[in-house]
Amino acid sequence: MNPDSSIFVAGHRGLVGSAIVRHLVANGFTNLILRTREELDLRRGDDVNAFFASRRPEYVFLPAGKVGGIGANLRYPADFIYDNLAIEVNVIEAARRSGVRKLAFFGSSCIYPKLAPQPIREDHLLTAPLEPSNEPYAVAKIAGIKLCQAYRAQHGFDAICLMPTNLYGPGDHFDLENSHVLPALIRKIHDAKVANEPAVTLWGTGTPRREFMHVDDLACAAVFLMQRYAEGEIINVGTGEDISIAELAQAIAREIGYSGRFVFDAAKPDGTPQKLLNVSRLHSLGWRHSIGLENGIASTYEWFLTSVS
Numbered sequence: 001m002n003p004d005s006s007i008f009v010a011g012h013r014g015l016v017g018s019a020i021v022r023h024l025v026a027n028g029f030t031n032l033i034l035r036t037r038e039e040l041d042l043r044r045g046d047d048v049n050a051f052f053a054s055r056r057p058e059y060v061f062l063p064a065g066k067v068g069g070i071g072a073n074l075r076y077p078a079d080f081i082y083d084n085l086a087i088e089v090n091v092i093e094a095a096r097r098s099g100v101r102k103l104a105f106f107g108s109s110c111i112y113p114k115l116a117p118q119p120i121r122e123d124h125l126l127t128a129p130l131e132p133s134n135e136p137y138a139v140a141k142i143a144g145i146k147l148c149q150a151y152r153a154q155h156g157f158d159a160i161c162l163m164p165t166n167l168y169g170p171g172d173h174f175d176l177e178n179s180h181v182l183p184a185l186i187r188k189i190h191d192a193k194v195a196n197e198p199a200v201t202l203w204g205t206g207t208p209r210r211e212f213m214h215v216d217d218l219a220c221a222a223v224f225l226m227q228r229y230a231e232g233e234i235i236n237v238g239t240g241e242d243i244s245i246a247e248l249a250q251a252i253a254r255e256i257g258y259s260g261r262f263v264f265d266a267a268k269p270d271g272t273p274q275k276l277l278n279v280s281r282l283h284s285l286g287w288r289h290s291i292g293l294e295n296g297i298a299s300t301y302e303w304f305l306t307s308v309s
Contacts, residue, residue, distance in 0.1 A: 001059050001102070001227050008033040008057035010042060010091055011064025016106060016164075018171045019219035020061050027223070033057050043086040045094075052094035060095050061222060062088070063106040065140075068173075069180045070133050070203070070271055077136040084140035092147055092159065102158045104226050105148050107141040107234065109165045109211075109275055110134050119278035122163070122234050131272045145234055152232045160229055162222060165238030165277050168296065169215035170303040181245065182212055182297075185252050186304055193258040200260060203268035206246030211238050211276050214291040214300075224287050238277035239289045255297050 001007070007024065011017040012034045024032060033055055040051055042064055066083040073080055088105070095103050112120045113128035125145075130138045148159035168182040176184055185202070192200045221237045229235060243251070249262050282288075291299075 001223075003028045004031055005029070005059055006031045006033060006055070006057045007059045007061070008055070009061045009063075010087075011062075013037075013171075014063065014067075015167060015169065015171045015173075015215050016063035016218060016222075017061070019169065019215040020063065020222055023216065023219040023223055042091055043083060045086075045090045048090040048094045049097070052098040052100075056098050056100075057095075058101045059226065060091065060100050060103040061106075061226070062091055062103060064091070065106075067137075067180075069184060070269060072177065073134040073137055080134075081136035081140045084137065085143060088140070088144035088147060092144070092151060096151055096155055096157045100157075102160070102226060102230075103148070104222055105144050105159055105161045106222075107145055107161055107163045108138070109163055109236075109238070109277055110138045111141050111145070111163065112275070114272050118274050119240065119276040120236070121278045122236055122281065125234065133269055133271055149232050158230060160225060160231065161234040162225060163234050163236045163277070164218050165211040165213050165236075166275070167213055167215045167218055169300055170307070171215070172300070174304060174308050181210065182248065182252075183300075183304075185249055186256070186297075186301055189249070189252050189256050189258050190301075190304070190309060192260055193256055198260050199263050200249075200258075201263045201265055202245070202249060203265055204245065204270035205266050206249070206262070206264045207244055208270045208272065209242040209244050209274040209276065210248070211240070211242040212248070212293055212296070213237070213239050213289060214296040217289040217291050221282065221287055221289075225282075225285075228285060235281050236277040236279050237282060238279050240277065240279045240283075241293075242274065242276040243293065251294065252297055252301075255294075255301055
């Protein structure tokens with residue numbers, strides 16, 4: 001892949017897609033092919049086929065999909081499995097047919113078993129039951145992985161599968177209905193400070209540990225892997241560092257300047273007890289993250305203040 005290559009970034013207005021576009025533009029890539037959902041609904045196979053036949057991109061980044069936190073996954077399980085399956089099948093098949101040179105599929109650390117050994121290695125996939133609260137989403141992403149691997153085996157299609165950890169950063173969703181834990185905490189704690197509330201109630205016990213990666217780091221890793229990784233095996237993309245939800249809430253409160261207390265609603269689900277990726281394969285290729293969590297929270301909150309609140 002070089003600066004003149006034609007590159008389709010599917011879902012370029014989303015958290016991951018917009019970060020990939022920023023990274024590509026900053027590094028001199030000029031031939032980007034971008035479509036909004038209104039211009040191209042990736043769930044519609046005929047439209048996707050016509051687009052690829054017409055534009056014939058050389059490279060494809062496929063982070064597009066339906067995403068959300070525990071609450072959204074529990075309320076809309078059919079939407080999560082259907083939308084993601086449809087997007088994966090349509091884009092990967094159309095890319096293969098039209099002669100795309102390489103495709104990067106984005107899965108999620110949600111694909112791994114609920115009680116996987118920590119840190120989670122790539123070969124822990126499908127070794128035990130999934131976390132029930134996001135099983136439909138995880139099943140759809142696993143299907144995407146298997147589709148890429150099958151196309152590589154049968155058609156020689158160069159599709160790589162990246163498994164990012166929990167992501168955050170500019171362009172994230174901060175509404176409490178659909179957001180992931182870190183942006184949800186930013187929204188809740190910010191609103192509590194503005195309203196001068198003495199306490200914030202958070203889902204679960206606060207004890208689960210999660211790994212968080214700034215989306216600009218993911219974008220950097222994705223372009224790096226598109227250029228240097230060509231294996232059929234999935235590859236974890238993360239920081240190799242984790243933090244408890246309670247500790248995360250305190251870190252966000254410090255950045256926002258909120259001095260109230262936290263009340264944990266243990267009646268709400270915690271999800272997986274710990275989810276930390278083993279990123280030794282990524283490190284062995286020569287790539288490591290550069291944005292620390294404290295700095296990442298600060299820049300994300302700044303973006304939130306100027307763009308959302």
